[in-house]
Amino acid sequence: MKFLNLLDSLTKVEEAHPLTAPTSRRAAFGRMGDIAIDLAKVAVPFGIAAAVPTTASAQGTTRTPIDVFNFALLLEYLEDEFYRTGLSSNGLLSGDTKTTVEQISKHETQHVAFLKAAITANGGAPIAKPDFDFTAGGAFKDVFTNQQTFLAVAQAFEDTGVRAYKGQAGFLVGTGGLLTAALQIHSVEARHAAKIRRIRGLKGWITGEQGIQGVPATDAVYKGEGNVMQLGLDASSAAASGGVSRDRVTEAYDEPLTTKEASDIAGLFIK
């Protein structure tokens, strides 16, 4: 129940109120100026004043930057605890793979701290870390005893993270440094995803909707990845692809997940 409430609050989508939004949004972004200063002290490349956003997001709905960052925090909590648990599980990881996971784990811990600081600096309250079940109710029983299972779940988390951040970016148009920071985390998740995929013997990029072999539970992670329509154009058409094959066109673009899609995936791992 606690988990459902949490997801409810995280996925809450405010309807845009054309008459009142500008004021409240301006107030919200006024606080963005504070973060530019506060976080500059910890050597964050903020420092460009936030602009007043021109329109609500393309979806016609809006989420505040606090909503977005708390949602990101949930995903980072998930990844952070996952890798820390994996690293402390005796005999699970070894050699270069363990070193790689240490590097990823370090970043996820940094992301949690960064997002909490950003949320607080903007007058928000960081959500508490939920309790996780990384077996997803028993679907991944050996996740912390079998390196292959662990890496498969890691891949699902990283590719989900990339898609989830992308889906939130539109809500941060006009927020200056906050959007930049979200993008800077987003590309780190993509580096992680590529590396885990390569360790697993796959391409670093996603072809079509190719999921994780033998793990249908992760299909939702790749649903929609085969999209080739970009800005209303068919990016796989001869003119817009330069003759590149359709499969490779799908690889060339990572697709977003909506808040709900990403929440549903995360929800599988929340008690």
Added chain:
Amino acid sequence: MSFTIRKPGEKSGSPAAFAIGKSRRTFFKKSGIGLASAGVLLAACNGDDDEMLTNETVDLGSGDAGILNYAYALEQLEAAFYDQVLKGGYYASATADEKAVLADLEAHERAHREFLKTAINSVAKAIPDLEVDFSTINFGNRDSVLGTAKAFEDLGVSAYNGAGMLLKNADYLLVAGKIVSVEARHAAVIRSLIEPGNPRAFAGDDVIDNNGLDKARMPSEVLKIAGTYIKTKIDASNLPS
């Protein structure tokens, strides 16, 4: 689908794409704040041929379309590079895995370049083909090729990360986001190819900071770095900032 190679001194681009009447005075005024780099500026001011100067400088334009043209310029650079890589001596003797990676990268960047050109032309005017200068790259040498690939991919990631906040249209931001994470995947894979013995190379401490953040660079900084490989003069002074 090749980039245009011209001899030094030849005109590049289509004059119609620029403000022909742009005076040298305006040029100087703008160059002080926004031109790609001092080196580019000096090169552009050599000689006394005003017409050449205006014709050969590619103006990225302003607003969201300007940012898309900026992205298009970078994708032109990357696509041209991988096109040469696939024709080079290193690629011919590379391992099967390295070949597969580089062939994918070439295809992805070509797709990005052609898509951006098409997309920009549907709402504004895409910049012409840029003239590249790869004279510092040895396409027969693995270290040279992969080192340049790493530099371009990391640069691309930082460029998209920095330019996102300059976009006003959420749809454009989304497309930029779809592309940048693929560039980051490229960067990670290339980095590991270069340093197979370093399991942290894919997202090393040289590129990810203590907050776990990747680099973000503004257009002026990116173009200064990319300028080494682009012969065409680029005027970024009208981009949003």
